[in-house]
Amino acid sequence: MNTPQENGGLRCGEVLADLSAYCDGELSGSRRAAIEAHVRACPDCARFGGAFAATLRALREQLSAPADVPADVAARLAAALRRSRTG
Amino acid sequence: MTSDTPTDHELLTAAAGGDAAAFEVFVVRHRGAVYRYVHSLTKNVTDAEDVLQQTFLAAWRAAADARVEHGARPFLFTIARHALHRLHRSHMLITEDAVSLEELGSRAGFAAPHVTAERLAQAVEERAILAAAIEDLPPLEREVLQMRDLDGLSGDQVAAALGIGLEAMKSRLHRARLRLIAEVRRRVPTEDCL
Numbered sequence: 022m023n024t025p026q027e028n029g030g031l032r033c034g035e036v037l038a039d040l041s042a043y044c045d046g047e048l049s050g051s052r053r054a055a056i057e058a059h060v061r062a063c064p065d066c067a068r069f070g071g072a073f074a075a076t077l078r079a080l081r082e083q084l085s086a087p088a089d090v091p092a093d094v095a096a097r098l099a100a101a102l103r104r105s106r107t108g
Numbered sequence: 109m110t111s112d113t114p115t116d117h118e119l120l121t122a123a124a125g126g127d128a129a130a131f132e133v134f135v136v137r138h139r140g141a142v143y144r145y146v147h148s149l150t151k152n153v154t155d156a157e158d159v160l161q162q163t164f165l166a167a168w169r170a171a172a173d174a175r176v177e178h179g180a181r182p183f184l185f186t187i188a189r190h191a192l193h194r195l196h197r198s199h200m201l202i203t204e205d206a207v208s209l210e211e212l213g214s215r216a217g218f219a220a221p222h223v224t225a226e227r228l229a230q231a232v233e234e235r236a237i238l239a240a241a242i243e244d245l246p247p248l249e250r251e252v253l254q255m256r257d258l259d260g261l262s263g264d265q266v267a268a269a270l271g272i273g274l275e276a277m278k279s280r281l282h283r284a285r286l287r288l289i290a291e292v293r294r295r296v297p298t299e300d301c302l
Binding site: 033034037038040041042045047065069071072073075076077079080081083084085087088089090094095097098099101102105106 | 128
């Protein structure tokens with residue numbers, strides 16, 4: 022990829038710019054097909070695209086569930102809400 | 109309430125009528141996400157707790173007017189964001205940097221001939237590496253990544269919560285994701301040829 026390649030009618034930089042939209046399912050069918058054609062012919066973009074998608078998957082799988090607040094924070098929040106209702 | 113698991117809309121409607129127990133259920137459901145959001149931006153437990161309390165106090169007062177048919181997180185994050193702005197105006201006003209997308213891609217390994225997706229995929233499977241990489245993102249990018257990828261808000265919801273257009277949100281999110289990969293890559297030993 023040191024030399025920009027044009028495959029599927031797209032250059033590597035255009036694929037880079039569209040990776041999020043691709044992963045989020047926001048591209049038109051023709052644009053999606055063009056990216057997939059480029060990636061089939063460009064091993065560098067295929068590798069980087071795979072790493073990009075793997076990172077998004079890992080984010081969602083590992084970190085998407087928020088921990089609850091610490092118990093003392095929860096207690097003070099509840100107390101503040103009680104005060105606001107009674108005050 | 110119409111089911112065993114009331115919706116956010118049902119809980120806030122009940123809260124608007126003075127049902128403190130319904131609001132408590134609402135608070136328990138969302139306090140972790142709100143706290144994570146504000147803590148990730150303040151990196152300070154005292155300020156995070158302050159904003160957490162302000163957020164739910166404001167939500168209680170605004171329960172009658174809240175539009176949460178599609179979930180309450182955008183509503184809560186918007187309140188929290190305003191509270192954060194009041195508390196940390198200078199911090200939150202950090203502007204987006206001028207690094208080009210190509211440069212961000214390069215830092216993430218896009219132009220690296222030896223990048224190995226397998227090694228990077230291994231690195232992102234290490235929760236500590238991923239969490240540390242998020243911590244090192246600029247606040248605006250950390251914020252959009254958290255709302256969209258960690259809390260699962262839709263693009264429209266994130267854009268509304270951030271007060272920006274959808275395309276601007278998408279651009280910021282893409283930069284955040286590339287910078288996250290760059291931060292993960294920076295944490296992988298160089299002998300792994302990433």
